[in-house]
Amino acid sequence: MDAHLRELRYFVAAAEESTVTAAAARLFVSQPALSKQLRALERRLGFDLFDRRPRGLTLTSQGSVLLPVAREVLAAWDRGYAEARAAAHPHQLVVGMQTAVGRDLQRPAVERFRATLPGWTVSLRLVGWDDPTAGLADGTSDVAFVWLPISTDFATRVLISEPRWVALPAQHPLADRAEIPFELLLDEPFVALPAAAGPLRDFWLAVDARPGPPVVAAEATAADEVLELVTAGVGIALLAEGNTGLYQRPGLVCRPVPDLPPAELAVAWRRIDNRDAVRAFLDSVQP
Missing domain, CATH: 3.40.190.10 (Periplasmic binding protein-like II)
Structure with a gap:
């Protein structure tokens, strides 16, 4: 039986968050959609992954066995996808944005990055609000300037807090x-x-x-x-x-x-992405 990567991501998020509500928020999907997908996965597997209780979700014995495997599969895919994408554009870093960044952040960061890795270019990509990860989730951006909150699947560093x-x-x-x-x-x-x-x-x-x-x-x-x-x-x-x-x-x-509490602008990246170019750009971004 084959499982789709999206289903594995849903399963892992639900297992780690222990509630459908928290997992749906992390995944940026609706609670009914997430519940439906989890039930569909369980039907195709032929066994339950979760015991559903009033206080949340707990893994069944089968779910406990599958969870580390699902994590390994997702991590391997994410690494492979990042490496394959980098091979197509070996010296290009894509920076996603949801709005104009301004605040004198972007220009000096690009200049410092180019000084550190002179053979590299930086491509800036404006992404719609329907993707709050600014391209990180689907791998079309390597790093991104985002407004928080964002899924905990990504690492962030707050740059500016504003009213x-x-x-x-x-x-x-x-x-x-x-x-x-x-x-x-x-x-x-x-x-x-x-x-x-x-x-x-x-x-x-x-x-x-x-x-x-x-x-x-x-x-x-x-x-x-x-x-x-x-x-x-x-x-x-x-x-x-x-x-x-x-x-x-x-x-x-x-x-x-x-x-109202302030808004926070952050630089974000995939936690598993340890490429030198990503690290160099993160080091170049200074508030």
């Missing part, structure tokens, strides 16, 4: 305020990241600070699309303070929201 602000259309009734408490925004329609963004979508909707679910007026897969919808009056959106300068445009105003 969250809100972007409003210039004619909005709150636009004249110097700062806007989040309680005044609770009933406002928001422009959200796509559902595939998982916990990152929740962070930019400030779900943890709400007594109830947010009002979502629209979804967008890129920063420019978010701000176009805001400017058009479709909804409002939270953003990091540093991005208020990067994404200025007529008809848009940004104001601080003082009572």
Whole structure:
């Protein structure tokens, strides 16, 4: 019986997190979809991998036997894929981004990297919000600048912590305020990241600070699309303070929201990727 790599990733995440809720958040999938995939895998295997209890998941004896094997298979595949991809472009490092980085991070990092490895080139790749790993998950990026939270499958180093602000259309009734408490925004329609963004979508909707679910007026897969919808009056959106300068445009105003925890910009990489070029770039990134 053959198992797909995706199914093995689901199995490993569920085993390590011990709850479907935590595993689904880690994998950026919905809980029903994850439960369905795990059940389908068990049916094809012919035995249960988990005992499902009110407090979470525990491995069966069969699941305990398969878990280290699944980890080995995934680690071997990830190493092999990274090596095969590197062989196609032996001296190129791909850096993924979800938004414009700015903050004087990217340019000096690239310069230091090239000084360390002069035979290498750096390719910058803008990835939509529907992939919150900015290309790390599917291997199309070697390292990435990302906004947290991100799946624990990836290693991260926080570079900058910034207050969250809100972007409003210039004619909005709150636009004249110097700062806007989040309680005044609770009933406002928001422009959200796509559902595939998982916990990152929740962070930019400030779900943890709400007594109830947010009002979502629209979804967008890129920063420019978010701000176009805001400017058009479709909804409002939270953003990091540093991005208020990067994404200025007529008809848009940004104001601080003082009572929300800050946003964190990080550099991220695959934990198993120990290539010299990846290490050199990480060493080159300095806040």
